[in-house]
Amino acid sequence: MLPIPAAVVEWQGGRFVFETVNRPFRLSGLGTLADQSPLIAGLGPQIIEFLESDGTEAEFDWELGEAVDCRHFRVRMARRAAQRESGRCLITLIDRTAELRTQRSLRREMLTDSLTGLPNRAGFGEQLEAQVEQDGMSRYAVLVINLDRFNRINACLGGLSGDELLISVARRIKGALRAHDILARTGGDEFAIQLTLDEGPSDALHVAKRIHNALTTPFRLSDFEIRVDCSIGISVGDETVTDAEELIRHAQFAMKRAKKSGRTEVYQTRAFDLARQQFSIETELRRAIDGGDLTLCFQPICDLATGRITSFEALTRWTTEHGVPISPAEFIPVAEESGLIVPLGRWAMDCAARTLAAWDRAAGDDCGVSIAVNLSAIQLHRDQIAPMVEAALAAHGVEGRRITLELTESALVTDPDRIARTMHALKGLGTTLAMDDFGTGYSNLAYLQKLPIDVLKIDRSFVTGMLADRDKIAIVRAILSLAQALGMRTTAEGIETNELAQTLAALGCSYGQGFLYARPLPAEAAYSLLADRND
Structure with missing residues (x-):
């Protein structure tokens, strides 16, 4: 009556006998005679072991046939407790062949890139993990290959041409590999290779060179000849690498x-440690911005002729929640790369305007100074600067003329027309515009003439040691002459001695900034200095 293959098997006189079998059992090709049945041929020892044990049931998987037409059964042997001495049991089988084939097919699809037929990221990692467990980490290296400017090809020729190119590239790379190397497509335009190191790490460099050579010949797509360059990163397994995923991550880092x-590039631990440190800084900086844990300090900018403070430069300072101060030279580049420079810049602008408003209240009127806020080149490209500044001014009731916005020369290089529009919009708010670190970048003097810049800040690298270096004096003199010709004021950074301040004043420099006057101070200390010096 059972709808699945079933047989009552008896072990007597040293041989098996089928007491009875049902129709599904016969239709499954499992026979009607025990000595001719593949069931007994395949499971005889296990059946005997069960019959000689004290158990009443046992269950396990069984495969019947060769790999191509292999069938998969779930086998269950059972008997009543009272029948333990009888040498008889009921065997039932559930055919799981279709189910397992479907599972394996789905798994194969999950681990395979549909475009190239190569292993995908998950499949590559799984294969590498299996090989590493079997042979050890030091026998393998991973190469990660990224196609340069592939997005531009996709945009110009379309997705189908891009797919055709990826297939062609995969074939070329495959042809450059050895028979036992494994190629995978791990991302849109990224490939990875598992290399067996027969002769040490030099094998990986040889394969990388062959791949570069293989991609030298242009690819023909439609009516175009496409040259494909690639970036290759290599990581070599050793005792310090704990698993296959780590080896892949190291190769991806080297590729970047x-x-x-x-x-x-071959992965270097020191470079990776630096990147990990930067990632840690990014995580903590994000929390600091969200939690309001940053502070602004203010360094005075003085009139070189009178010594009076005319403005302060706002400088961001950060001490982590663990009490460790982080230099702006460390966290500002991280903020720019991660995009955190936008919320950081907005916070600095709002804090500067709020501080200036507080100083005015303390003075009972206009306190007589402005505050300079730095604008990053990344911030200028990613944020709507003019509306952001306008909102900060309106929120704290500060006039635009009280704010100076400092830009670097590098901000003008990438998109000068867009930056020019932003600068004119800022001038429309009444703000003062200063070019910071002048002389260290690559400014086009024609743009400098057209842009509404009010102040040129002479970089400290030209000012420090200027009195003992004729070349530096010549550079400073040239900058001052240029500023005068363009109707701009000048501020010299890095002034540390009275003699240097007097020389710069004699040369025609308008303002000075440096440790001679004060180091960056908290807001209250900066206001006290302002009150004392300008009283």
Whole structure:
């Protein structure tokens, strides 16, 4: 009556006998005679072990046949407790062949890239993990290959041409590999290779060179000949690498370095540790911005002719929740790369305007100074600067003329027309515009003439040691002459001695900033200094 294959098997006189079998059992090709049945041939020892045990049931998986037409059964042997001495049991089988084939097919699809037929990221990691467990980490290296400017090809020729190119690239790379190397497509335009190191780490460099050579010949797509360059990162397994995923991550990190350096890069622990440190800074900085844990300090800018403070430069300072001070030279680049420079810049602008309003209240009127706020090149491109500044001014009742916005020369290089529109919009708010670190970048003097810049700030690298260096004096004199010709005022950074301040004043410099006057101070101390010096 059972709808699944079933048989009552008896072990007597040293041989098996089928007491009875049902129709599904016969239709499954499992036979009607025990000595001719593949069930007994395959499971005889296990059946005997069960019959000689004290158990009343047992269950396990069984495969019947060769790999191509293999069938998969779930086998269950059972008997009553009173029948333990009888040498008889009921065997039932559930055919799971279709189910397992479907599972394996789905798993194969999950681990395979549908476009190229290569292993995908998950499949590559799984294969590498299996090989590493079997042979050890030191026998393997991973190469990660990223196609340069592939997005531009996709945008110009369309997605189908891009797919065709990826297939062609995969074939070329495959042809450059050895028979036992494994190629995978791990991302949109990223490939990874599992290399067996037969002769040590030099094998990976040789394979990387062959891949570069294989991609030298242009690819033909439609009516175009496409040259494909690639960046290759290599990581070599050793005792310090704990698992396959770590080896892949190291190769991806090396590939990102290769994109910057333009050559094949091998993973270096020190560089990775630095990147991990920067990631840690990014995480903590994000929390600091959200939690309001940053502070602004203010360094005075003085009139070189009178010594009076005319303005303060607002400088961001950060001490972590663990009490560790982080230099702006460390966290500002991280903020720019991660995009945190936008909320950081907005906070600085709002804090500067709020501080200036507080100083005015303390003075009973206009306190007589402005505050300079730095604008990052990344911030200028990612944020709507003019509306942001306008909102900060309105929120704290500060006039635009009381705010100076400092830009670096690098901000003008990437998109000068857009920056020019932003600067004119800022001038429309009445703000003062200063070019910071002048002389260290690559400004186009024609743009400098057209832009509404009010102040040129001479970089400290030209000011420090200027009195003992004729070349520096010549550079400073040239900058001052240029500013005078363009109707701009000048501020010299890095002034540390009275002699230097007097020399710059004699040369025609308008303002000075440096440790001679004060180091960056908290808001209250800065206001006290202002009250004392300008009283």
